[in-house]
Amino acid sequence: MKDEWKRQTVDFPCLEAIDDLPPGAKFVRMMWVLAQKQAAAGYDTRKKARLLACQTLDKFLYEQDAKISPTVNPDAVKTMCSLCLQLDMNMETRDQAGGYLHAEYLDDEEPVYVRIPDHLDKVLENNPELVVKSPNGKPAKSFRVRRALYGYQLSCKIFYSMLRDFMIGSAKELNEEGHRGAGWEQSEIDPCAFYKKEGK
Secondary structure (H helix, E strand, O other): OHHHHHHHHHHOOOEEEEOOOOOOOOOEEEEEEEEEEEOOOOOEEEEEEEEEEOOOOOOOOOOHHHHOOOOOOHHHHHHHHHHHHHOOOOOOOOOOOOHHHHOEOOOOOOOOEEEOOOOHHHHOOOOHHHOOEOOOOOEOOEEEEOEOOOOOOOHHHHHHHHHHHHHHOOOOOOOOOOOOOOOOEEOOOOOOOEEOOOOO
16 A cells, blocks of 8 residues: 555655645545455455545536547457458557556646545554655645546546557657657547558
8 A cells, every 4th residue: 555655656746745725625535445456367466555536426527528538449459450360460468557647637727636545644654754744844634636546537538638649749859848759640430549650
């Protein structure tokens, strides 16, 4: 659990400590989700803890179009698998650990605030260096969200926008943030499918 807290406050600093919530500001409480991971053979391997924002539908109601992120069409996946078989090509799959935490929350969006999860003091009692201090020097209880948190309604769209901009961004020229893109093209059929042509 302390590793998950470190990931969100040190490795991917997505929480900005504040002294207190602004007057009238809404907040979302954070919570722990614990899972027992299993190997393909069915035996237990390790326990996993994830820290997420417990944002239920009665909080921060957005217009439906504002929070929807496209997901890959199963037919598009079948088509790509068929092409790999026909053209004798290899297919690889990859998993981006903590993918959402790579996407930064836009400053011009409505601020989102969270409160620390229950029992955090016990989790960090042997790691005082991981206790985040607010500007007034006291252990922080409230934070402003700076990156896409798991459990937050708009996180999927924020992450998709970041991924899309990277995939279709120029591989030769730097963007405004000083980064290069992958230089791929977005499919007109499936917005989650990207391709790159090389050679003839």
